[in-house]
Amino acid sequence: MVESRGRGRPRDPQVREAILEAAYALLQRGGLAAVTMEGVAERAGVGKPTVYRWWPNSGAVAMAALMEHAAPATTASRSKSPITALRRQLRALAEIFATPLGRSVGAMLAASDTQTELSKSFRNHFIGARREEGRELLERAIEAGEVWRGIDVDATLDLLYGAVFYRLIAAPANIDSNYSDRIVSLLLAGISAELH
Amino acid sequence: MVESRGRGRPRDPQVREAILEAAYALLQRGGLAAVTMEGVAERAGVGKPTVYRWWPNSGAVAMAALMEHAAPATTASRSKSPITALRRQLRALAEIFATPLGRSVGAMLAASDTQTELSKSFRNHFIGARREEGRELLERAIEAGEVWRGIDVDATLDLLYGAVFYRLIAAPANIDSNYSDRIVSLLLAGISAELH
Amino acid sequence: MVESRGRGRPRDPQVREAILEAAYALLQRGGLAAVTMEGVAERAGVGKPTVYRWWPNSGAVAMAALMEHAAPATTASRSKSPITALRRQLRALAEIFATPLGRSVGAMLAASDTQTELSKSFRNHFIGARREEGRELLERAIEAGEVWRGIDVDATLDLLYGAVFYRLIAAPANIDSNYSDRIVSLLLAGISAELH
Amino acid sequence: MVESRGRGRPRDPQVREAILEAAYALLQRGGLAAVTMEGVAERAGVGKPTVYRWWPNSGAVAMAALMEHAAPATTASRSKSPITALRRQLRALAEIFATPLGRSVGAMLAASDTQTELSKSFRNHFIGARREEGRELLERAIEAGEVWRGIDVDATLDLLYGAVFYRLIAAPANIDSNYSDRIVSLLLAGISAELH
DNA sequence: CGGTAAACGAGACGGTACGTCGTGTCTTTGA
DNA sequence: TCAAAGACACGACGTACCGTCTCGTTTACCG
DSSP states (O other), X not given: OOOOOOSSOOOOHHHHHHHHHHHHHHHHTTXXXXXXXXHHHHHHTOOHHHHHHHOSSHHHXXXXXXXXXXXXXXXXOSSSOHHXXXXXXXXXXXXXXXXXXXXXXXXXXXXXXXXXXXXXXXXXXXXXXXXXXXXXXXXXXXXTTSBOTTSOHHHHHHHHHHHHHHHHHHSTTOOOTTHHHHHHHHHHHOSBGGGO | OOOOOOSSOOOOHHHHHHHHHHXXXXXXXXXXXXXXXXXXXXXXXOOHHHHHHHXXXXXXXXXXXXXXXXXXXXXXXXXXXXXXXHXXXXXXXXXXXXSHHHHHHHHHHHHSOSSOHHHHHHHIIIIIXXXXXXXXXXXXXXXXXXXXXXXXXXXXXXXXXXXXHHHHHHSTTOOOTTHHHHHHHHHHHOSBGGGO | OOOOOOSSOOOOHXXXXXXXXXXXXXXXXTTGGGOOHHHHHHHHTOOHHHHHHHOSSHHHHHHHHHHHHSOSSOOOOSSSOHHHHHXXXXXXXXXXXXXXXXXXXXXXXXXXXXXOHHHXXXXXXXXXXXXXXXXXXXXXXXXXXXXXXXXXXXXXXXXXXXXXXXXXXXXXXXXXXXXXXXXXXXXXXXXXXXXO | OOOOOOSSXXXXXXXXXXXXXXXXXXXXXXOGGGOOHHHHHHHHTOOHHHHHHHOSSHHHHHHHHXXXXXXXXXXXXXXXXXXXXXXXXXXXXXXXXXXHHHHHHHHHHHHSOSSSHHHHHHHIIIIXXXXXXXXXXXXXXXXXXXXXXXXXXXXXXXXXXXXXXXXXXXXXXXXXXXXXHHHHHHHHHOSBGGGO
């Protein structure tokens, strides 16, 4: 039986695109605060109710715009050793979060409610995807014998990504380019005196 | 030379208190969005300009209210071993940030501009203080021979606090009570295969 | 030459009926303001463009609905004397205009543009018809010798119906049941001192 | 005991004036429909909430603007005979109501709710005042022996003003210059055959 | 009898205005 | 001279209808 596919006029994907484009532009200059429903509608050449038809509030539009435009994942280098690739990925992440736009992402992640579908997918887009990539790298490192088989992979990932994120929030603008290297090295070596 | 000590009616500290009290109450029900200058002024029985005389905007009032009310530091247990104390502190931190109010703090940390004096002191209050405590514990652990002398203390602290913070944002409500234990253990042991 | 009588699907009179029914219902509760194209369409179970296919705007729909439902003329009693019948008619008119629906009619009469075909027919329906009936009664009264042959019939009718209408607008809810009697009597007798 | 005369900043009468001025200008071009709260606020160089602080809706603003600008009463000529003055007044009334602005007044009178203070005073301003003037003229005519002492003055006034108003609505633009003369004459003479 | 043209329901669209809320500045009166 | 009260210009909020448009579907007529 064929699904009855909606009766009225179908939604125009170009409208969606125009709105996200406008939101993204506003986000760049002015940050999150500049993404107002009114401003987005005007810039997109679209009626305000139309924006509301697609997203319930300005935060959601901003999220959607960010997800549409931001690198959907990282370009993981396959050639290098997994540990090196991990270092690269962390460095790239740090650089992204140092951007004004990256700060917006961080703020939204921290501020967004836990429940809505959109904020889940936002989290998944900006955290989950990279984390999965990191998990893969970590597992390849284990296979390669560079990382111990018995580790708690989830906790390890938390430590890695958490440090970057934390630094961003706790002491912004202090993430030098080799910060991620130090983290990885530290984690690799452990801090227990017995090991050294 | 005598300081001319203000000519007119002096600022009333009770007014300050009333404002912060009102802001805190609004923060509890309704979160950050509920802390409006207007609402605070009304609830405090105070004129709006008076609120503006003390703080420049609603975010600042909320920050000040949180700093006034939140545990100014943790009650670090001195008796236990430093590592155990660190584990306790991390667990306490995770619990605090899991609170609605804690989430507000997280959101403000992520959203606040980097520069203003207030946001610096806010960060210092909620992150710096605990971090200093953590540093002290870590150094005592080094003295006690539990942690290797050569580690990068700052990076270690980033890893520890970052993981908690990150978990909170990335996958809220999934911090079980022994999460901090796993982190500390993992970090102690390192992840390098060579060590195991 | 035969008019090519439309090629496509003919208009459905039941749709027209449903729309007017819906409009009338909305008119009763909520008055003129409640008759929105959107509301009418929904209540009639009809698409908005369909409503627009029949009438150009909400005012027109309301007018049409009123004309469809309101007494198309009065049931003039033939038996009585013309003057008595006139008194009855005026009293009935006053009662109708005291109704919420009647007030709507008044408002539409006062507000409607002069030109459109619909507002002309609306005026004709609610004013013209009764006026013609009144004219007939007046002429029968002349025939019967109750009214002087030389009077200006149009002006007389204006005076009669105008008073009711005016009272409705000028001092609403003050039209007692014998108000029309007083008017007729007054007009019959004249106000000149010489006559008395 | 002195009346406590309000604590805050007093309302600025210039603001009131600016709003009414703007509303009146919009009323002239575009009629009632052009008097939107938004448009008025913009044209007056005033915030929307300020307009709402003075009047509850656009209709009220329009009424107030009309009352502020329209001739507060007519300048009744004292010199002539009362009947002649009455004729003049009626003619002036007809001319005013034939104006676009006058039609607006008529529409508002018909549409306005009965109860609010503003619509009462509006009615009083545009109808009551002239009616009182008419009553005075009528009474002077009685004194002068031109009109019979026993008449129902209220009903007479209704007949006079009602006819003008009615003609305006029922058959707009058909009020020739001597229409009012015919009405007055007719009413003076009565329509009863017995009198003639 | 099958094609076609219009009417139909649904509802998205660009707009305008609504009435409310919060901001940050200002101007009073009262203490 | 500061504090309360609150009016003010501003601007965004989210909603309601407007009148137009594009869909897919239905129903007559005409070839």
